Amino acid sequence: MPEARDFGSSILAQQRPANTSAADLYSPAANRRAIVSKIIVCNTTGSAANASVFADADGSTKDATTALLYAKSVAANDKVELLFEDGLELAAAGTLGCQSGTNDALTFTVLGRELDA
Numbered sequence: 361m362p363e364a365r366d367f368g369s370s371i372l373a374q375q376r377p378a379n380t381s382a383a384d385l386y387s388p389a390a391n392r393r394a395i396v397s398k399i400i401v402c403n404t405t406g407s408a409a410n411a412s413v414f415a416d417a418d419g420s421t422k423d424a425t426t427a428l429l430y431a432k433s434v435a436a437n438d439k440v441e442l443l444f445e446d447g448l449e450l451a452a453a454g455t456l457g458c459q460s461g462t463n464d465a466l467t468f469t470v471l472g473r474e475l476d477a
Contacts, residue, residue, distance in 0.1 A: 373468075377458060378464055382414065383457060384457055386470045387450070391477050392475065394473065395475065398444065402467045405437070409466055412430050417454050426457070
């Protein structure tokens with residue numbers, strides 16, 4: 361597996377959806393942009409659960425049209441990693457979203473760093 365570039369990554373966001381609705385995961389702060397290096401989806405339950413991750417330039421759409429990962433089955437007690445070798449840049453208006461197919465099953469973690477816009 362290729363290594364991600366070193367962006368001086370830190371945890372930008374972490375979310376564990378309590379329901380199955382698509383939700384905001386991360387947006388850069390005002391007048392900032394973000395370089396996302398990795399998104400980790402961890403299933404902490406004993407059953408498989410579906411995960412979706414979305415990236416939208418203006419932050420308003422979280423569906424198949426903005427999917428980076430869509431209804432991907434994450435095995436019980438396992439993880440899926442989305443690695444962005446050159447970084448996924450989000451402007452201040454951009455949003456990452458997440459969706460779990462099972463309540464309280466998945467933890468979504470965004471790694472990267474924020475920079476001045």
